[in-house]
Amino acid sequence: MGNVKIPCIILLTHGRWGDEIIKSTEMITGPMENIYAFSLSPEMDIKTYTDSIKEVLKHSEADAILITDLYCSTTTNVALSLSKDFDINIITGLNMYLLIQIDKMRRKYNLSMKDELKWIIEENRSKCDLLYLK
Amino acid sequence: MLNISMVRVDERLIHGQIVIKWIEEKNADRIVIIDDSTAADPIMEEILRMALPKDIILNIYGIKEGANFLKTNHLNDIVIVLVKKLWVAKKIYTEGVKINEINIGRIPSGVGKKMVYANVFVSDKDIDIINFFRTEKVPMAIQMVPDSTPTNVYELEF
Numbered sequence: 001m002g003n004v005k006i007p008c009i010i011l012l013t014h015g016r017w018g019d020e021i022i023k024s025t026e027m028i029t030g031p032m033e034n035i036y037a038f039s040l041s042p043e044m045d046i047k048t049y050t051d052s053i054k055e056v057l058k059h060s061e062a063d064a065i066l067i068t069d070l071y072c073s074t075t076t077n078v079a080l081s082l083s084k085d086f087d088i089n090i091i092t093g094l095n096m097y098l099l100i101q102i103d104k105m106r107r108k109y110n111l112s113m114k115d116e117l118k119w120i121i122e123e124n125r126s127k128c129d130l131l132y133l134k
Numbered sequence: 135m136l137n138i139s140m141v142r143v144d145e146r147l148i149h150g151q152i153v154i155k156w157i158e159e160k161n162a163d164r165i166v167i168i169d170d171s172t173a174a175d176p177i178m179e180e181i182l183r184m185a186l187p188k189d190i191i192l193n194i195y196g197i198k199e200g201a202n203f204l205k206t207n208h209l210n211d212i213v214i215v216l217v218k219k220l221w222v223a224k225k226i227y228t229e230g231v232k233i234n235e236i237n238i239g240r241i242p243s244g245v246g247k248k249m250v251y252a253n254v255f256v257s258d259k260d261i262d263i264i265n266f267f268r269t270e271k272v273p274m275a276i277q278m279v280p281d282s283t284p285t286n287v288y289e290l291e292f
Contacts, residue, residue: 014150043253045242046146072185073150080181 007063007106007113010056011037011094012075018094025099032103034060040075050078057086063113064088065102089117097127136164136207138232141215141223144239147172148185148192148216151239151279156214157190159280163211164191168200168226169218197222201229220256220263227272236267236274238287250290251276261292 009032011018018037026032038053057064064086068075071092079090091098101120109116139160142152147167156162165186172178173196186192191211195203204215204226217223220241227233240253247255254276256264267274268288275284 070150072148072153072187074146077146077149077181077185080184081178084177 005060005062006034007065008034008036008056008060009099009102009106010053010064010066011035011069011099012040012053012066012079013037013069013094014040014073014075017069021094021096021099025096025103029100029103035103046074046078049074050082053078053082054086057082057088061086061088063106065106065113065117066090067094067099067102068092069094089113091117091121095124095128098124136166136204136209136211136213138204138213138215138234140235140237141217141226141233142237142239143217143220143223143241145218145242146240147218148182152214152216153185153187155279155281157187160214161212162190162214164193164213165216166200166204166213167192167194167216168197168204168222169194169216170196173199197225198229201226201231204231205229220260224263224266227267227270233272236272238274238276239278248292250287250292251285253278256292264288264292 011021016039018039022032022035022037036056038049040049066079066082066088068079068090070076076092082088083090098120101124102117105116105120139162142156147169148165167182172182173194179194182194183192193203223233223236238254241255241260243249243255244257247257249255264274264287274287276287277284
């Protein structure tokens with residue numbers, strides 16, 4: 001672990017699959033650092049959920065990458081409302097390949113974070129596809 | 135008057151269950167949010183618009199304007215009305231908006247509130263409003279998603 005702080009990744013998911021996707025991804029990437037999962041449970045109130053994420057952002061806002069699980073949903077609404085007060089990147093549509101690519105990129109990006117993310121998202125489209133043997 | 139298929143009471147307003155389940159269940163064309171603070175918050179409005187599919191119309195109004203809109207608009211759209219609190223449902227009803235069905239998704243806990251069902255916490259004022267709608271014979275059920283069994287609010291113990 002070097003001294004340079006890599007941008008943090010924050011996963012916002014319904015239930016605990018954010019925690020689980022980190023564990024599963026680490027089977028392939030090895031341990032990931034500066035990554036957080038915030039699980040939204042059915043009875044949790046939105047303010048509590050939002051405030052807990054704010055605590056992380058207060059200490060590590062710069063180029064923070066928030067990935068949410070569902071576009072039309074509370075997790076994404078919370079991320080968007082946080083962007084009023086914090087300069088963050090928000091992506092919806094969490095999946096393992098996306099997480100792997102973002103983790104890889106954040107260690108060595110030197111151009112615009114947003115440009116890098118756009119490219120990753122574009123590339124990701126081909127990784128969600130119908131497959132068949134010829 | 136617009137065809138109001140249901141008034142849903144849920145602090146989250148537009149969220150996954152609305153977009154993925156209720157719009158299809160009710161065959162809704164339009165969502166009307168009645169909430170003073172949201173109507174005054176252009177950023178919140180933008181966030182809520184982003185959550186909806188592009189073919190669904192969204193209106194966000196404060197209470198007075200919203201009640202008027204619902205009463206005077208004569209389009210044939212099927213509408214889901216979203217409010218955060220029970221008292222807003224009562225307010226628009228007493229302003230003359232015809233409500234056929236009230237659906238409760240989530241009412242958060244707070245000081246002086248008691249839990250009457252999972253994710254539904256009511257104050258004494260809420261109970262008065264429930265009794266008001268009971269007298270008016272407006273059906274009221276707690277039902278998070280269409281697939282879950284509805285709970286008739288009037289059969290609950292307070």
